[in-house]
Amino acid sequence: MINIKRILGKRTDLLHFINGSSQQSLQQYQKASQGLQFLSGQSKQPKIHNQNFYQFSAMKRTFDLLNDQKKLKSVTNKEILLANFESRVQLRYQLLNSLFQTLPVDQINETSMLIPILTHACQKGLESGLSPEEVIDKFFKEYDQNQIYNTEQKKIDFLFRVVQFVERQVVLVDALEDANYSQINDLHGPESLGNLIERIRRHNLDDELLKQLSRFAVRVVLTAHPTQFYPKQVLSIINDLNEAIQSNDITQIQYLLWQLAKTPFFQREKPTPLDEAQFLIQYLENVFYDAVGTLQDRLRKVLGSKFDKQKEFHKFYTLGFWPGGDRDGNPFVRVETTKKVAKLLRTSILKCYIRDVRQVKKRLSFKGIYELLEEIENDFGSNFSYKPSVSLEQLYEKLDFIRQKIITDHNGLFLPIFENFQRKVHTFGYHFASIDIRQDSRVLDKTFKALQEKVPYMLPYNFEELPVQQKLDLLLSLKPLNTVPQLDDEVLNDTLQTFNAMREIQEENGEFGSYRFIISNCRGPLDVAKVYAMSQLTGGWSGNSKIDVVPLFETIDDLKSADKSMKELFSNGIYQKHLKFRKMRQTIMCGFSDGTKDGGYLGANWGIYQAKENLSKISRDYGVEAIFFDGRGGPPARGGGNKHLYYASQGPTIENHEIQITIQGQTISSNFGVTDSCLHNLELLMSAGLQNNVLEDPKRVLTQSQRDLLNELSEVSLKSYLEFKNHPKFMPYLLEKSPLKYYGEANIGSRPAKRSAGGEMKFEDLRAIPFVGAWSQLKQNVPGFYGLGTALKKLEAEGRLNEAADLYKDSLFFKALVQNSMMSMCKTYFPLTHYMLKDKQYSEFWNQIYNEFQETERLLLLITEQKQLLDNEPVIKQSIKLREQIVLPLLTIQQFALQRINKDHQEDLHKSYQNLIIRSLFGSINATRNAA
Known part of the structure; x- marks a missing residue:
């Protein structure tokens, strides 16, 4: 039911404290909801086109709801949010859309x-x-x-x-x-950080909360995967349009819509990796920088005096960056690109610091403080050369000295303003966001073999015939070469030179500038050892490597054997020494996108869950802290959907010291594109992790019978999906009936649509984004549900569908899967392709997809007790x-x-x-x- 105190602005002090929320009266709430006044400037109803009249019923319902306090007491939060959506978004869209008809085009x-x-x-x-x-x-x-x-x-x-x-x-x-x-959006609902902390304190778990906050972190990694690319001039218009709508400036809205109509969207040429980096850096500068600073301030307030002073600048949030570093299948990313992006990031963060320190100076104009701040501003460089003149360690010392002087000499006046800036510096350093390097294991293997041909003496002649552990010993023991040879192949040589680039970036931007090398399609421990070996052979990190080698397990088979692969590494004495230098932490990446493409929705998600459990157990056995990094896309079929519910469902069998995720394309703009959404979604990730670690919930722990049922459902679903994927019509259908083969020509991103150049498009070379995207364009969204209906139907035939219903009620993990699958299914529209039922070549294949959808929808509604898909998420x-x-x-x-x-x-x-x-x-x- 709705929290009346919250609507009336009588929130608890805790919610004020954590969420930075301000009180607003019911009268203000009503006034803000009156969308008609937004356009007309008065209560009189403006003229509107006939096709938009139906919207007024929604508007009336909103007014009735907000003005009838008796009714207000009986409605839910979700009904209020839906009423807001109908009046603030749906109705306003209809009204503003009519302005397009007056555009001078x-x-x-x-x-x-x-x-x-x-x-x-x-x-x-x-x-x-x-x-x-x-x-x-x-x-x-x-x-x-x-x-x-x-x-x-x-x-x-x-x-x-x-x-x-x-x-x-x-x-x-x-x-x-x-x-x-x-x-x-319910910013202060049950998933919010403020609500969570309130529950934790009701259970007298403050000490456990402080313990978890002192070690838990969220890492968001921005990628340039081709799911959206607006030209910068369009982005600028969108930002201004947001502001005009918020300020109810109808004249400015009209001018911006006119400008939008006359500004080209389509890219005549593909964006370069550098273009993509510049595109995303705008989000870092204009949204993430202040959002992360705000959230860290709020979390520090929670910690209070109990928090250990040595961990005062614990990084609650960190940022990662793939543009310019992600080489997997992208021939346009080169060493020079990586270096240029690193320079852009350093320049960007220094600009932010200069802007901030000038604001701090306005308040801290005290003698002995102002001069030091001016000195720091000069340390950051100038408009002509954004290159710092002091090291990070020296900068930290200066900031700490100023902080102490504010406390001792000026009674802490304006200290929070200064500390906000100081925490940002400790969080972002000179790097802003860490550039991750990523390359496919097959390219890395070819690179190592090409190097081996140039330097045949570095390994014994019978190396390939040796046992795995002996191979690992040899690879992990390699010493720097006196001279690193140039490889004949351009891509392979660039791959080898990447390690030198990482070292140069660390020298310029600090160690966190670039320290992770991700191995796509990782097939086992030798792939990890070869990357480590190349980092040593190229010199500079001898014996104490400042690099984390991150295996990315993607296919169903690789996920199943992931724990065995890591066990062979953890049991190796030389690799253990490397882990000691890295604080006994091993980052392991799981790829949702390719996992779903390879094994279907349920098979992939359950496979990743089990892989994480097995990897957690192996890591604990060897005293290693596993950090899971999830390669998640936008839609549920690629790991998107409700991330809070998913991460809040990870039980104690899965390590949960950090939540690390990739975000891309529309997910960046929709979930992190403006300050409100960025704050909310970053907060939800932190809330999910803390909830997992602090509060016990039986729905988070799978019983053996629930595991058995998930195994059974997954096996049936996987079998169904694999049979479908191996259907002789599968690829011809996508190539002929969807725009799949045109993806590379849409100029959305710099990366090609498939990994191998030239030749026919094969399933194994097909990237997950165009694969899932092609099904989305068909409005069939197969990767988001196929096989799930077949698995549930088997239970129904055996009279056991109630077991799935109980699983939905009692398991947060299964509930998250079902909810996200429903989101995929809500975006289907089979009438678009119903004509294919008459197609001689594809009628049977289309009907197979449609029948699976119908069965999945029918059975999901039965087990969730909903009348329609997503009835429990009306706004979405x-x-x-x-x-x-x-x-x-x-x-x-x-x-x-x-x-x-x-x-x-x-x-x-x-x-x-x-x-x-x-x-x-x-x-x-x-x-x-x-x-x-």
Whole structure:
């Protein structure tokens, strides 16, 4: 039920203390919800287009709900949030969308007036069984009676304008959701940090909380995976639009919408890795820098005087960075790129420090303090050369000296302002975010063999015939070469030179500038040993390597054998010495994306859970602290979805000293793109980890019978998915019926769509992003549910479906899986491809997918006792519904072009259809959150 005290602004001191929230009265809450005043500036109802009248019922319900205090007492938080969404996002979208019709752009008025008609035609036509080609043809026949579009090329041109218009409509929804984030999300709900700490203190577990806070951390790693790339001029407009919506500046909103309409979205050329780095650094500077500082201040308040002074600057949050370091399948990332990105990061953080220290100086104008602050500002360099003149250790000493003087000489006046800056410096150093280096194990193996050919004496001639442990001893004992040879292959030579680049970055930006080497597709301990060996052979780290070698286990088989691989390393005496230098901590990465692609949704998630348990046990046996780093994508099919529920479900059998995750594309903009969302989502990650470590919950611990059931479900699901994946129609279907083969031409990211260059597209070389994205474009989202329905159906046939229902109620892990799968299924729309049921080649295959979806939906609703998918998450459900309605014409156009391209062999039209597919693909990926 709703917390009336919170709505009335009478929050507890703790919530004020932790969440930095301010009181707001019910009257203010009501006024903020009156969306009509937002546009009209008065209570009088403004004019609105006919197609938007239905929205006023939602608005009225919102007013009734907020003005009827008796009713207010009986509604839930989620109902309040839904009412807010309907009034603040959905209604405002309809009202602001009408402004597009006044844009001073050629033919925009005509296009905007026809889009609602086209949307209705798409929905009605597709659901009546028409193909996208038939829907579009019928639309022109019925609504182009004057034959304006009397040639195929003119029709294509109009459809291009529709695509451009739709992607801007979705940007408007994004801006509205971002601007109203705090009103449509429960920032102080049961998952919040403030709520968690309140519960911990009710159980008298303050000491345990302090213990966990002193060691627990969250690491967020920004990646440049190709799931979104707005040009910087578009990003600037979006940021300004958010501000204009928050300040209710209707004139500014209108001008920005006009600007948005005239600004190109599409990239004529692929962004370079450097472009991607610059793109993401804007988020570091403008959002993460202050958000992390704010959260660390709040957590320090919780710690209070009990916190050990030596750990005063414990890093609660750290940031990682992949652009410029991620070489896995990206031939455009080179050593020089990595160095340039490191310089960009250092320049960026120094700019932030200079900006901050100038603000601190305004308050700390005291004699003896102001001069020291000016000295520190000068230490950071100038506009011409952002290069620090003092080491980090010297900077820390200066800051500590100033802090003590503020306390002793000035009674601690303005100390919190200074400490906020000081903590940021301790957190971000001169590196801002650590550049992770990543390369595929197969490339690394080739690099090592090429080096071995150049230096044949470094290993015995019979090396390949030796036992694994003997190989490990030899590899881990290698000493620096007097001269590191140049390798003949450009990619292999660059891979070898990466270790020198990491050392140079550490010298310039500090040790945390670049210290992790991630091995994609890691197949065993020898892959780890070869990377360590190359770090030693290239010199500079002899005997005390300042590098963490991070194996990334991705496939189902590699996940199953991951503990065996790490055991062979942990039992090696030489590797144990290396771990001692690294404080007995071993980072291990698990790849959700490729795991799901390889073994299906349930098989991959249960496989990762078991792998983490086995790795935790092995690590504990050898006195090693395992740190799990999760390669998670945006959608649930690649490890996205509700991250709090997932991490809060990790029981005591899984090490949980840190939560480390990758975030990418739309996940960055949607979950961390503005200060409110960044603060909330960073807080939720911390809350999930602390909840796991401090509070006991039987739903977090799997019983043996629950494990047996999960094993059974996983085996049936895996078998079902593998049979589906091995179907002879599988790859032909994706290549012909989806825009998969056009992904590389959409110019979203610098990385190619597949790992190997040239030749046909093979499943094993296919990257997870275009794989999952292709299913998303088809609105089938197979990787998010396939096999789960088959597994549940087997239980039902045996009269045991109640066991799955009990598992959903009693296991947080299974509940998280089901909820996230439902999110994937909510984004399906089979009428879009229903025409394939008549396709002689693919009808049976399409029907197989559709039947699996129907069974999964039916059985999930039974075990969760919901009437519709995501009934328990009404805001998310409504947001998905709104977005899916907006992009329906775009996806219909895409399928129309795919159908046409196989029929029309006229060269100029063929090229036009191809461009329409690429343009609609770009628009769909770029403009919709978590589409790939």
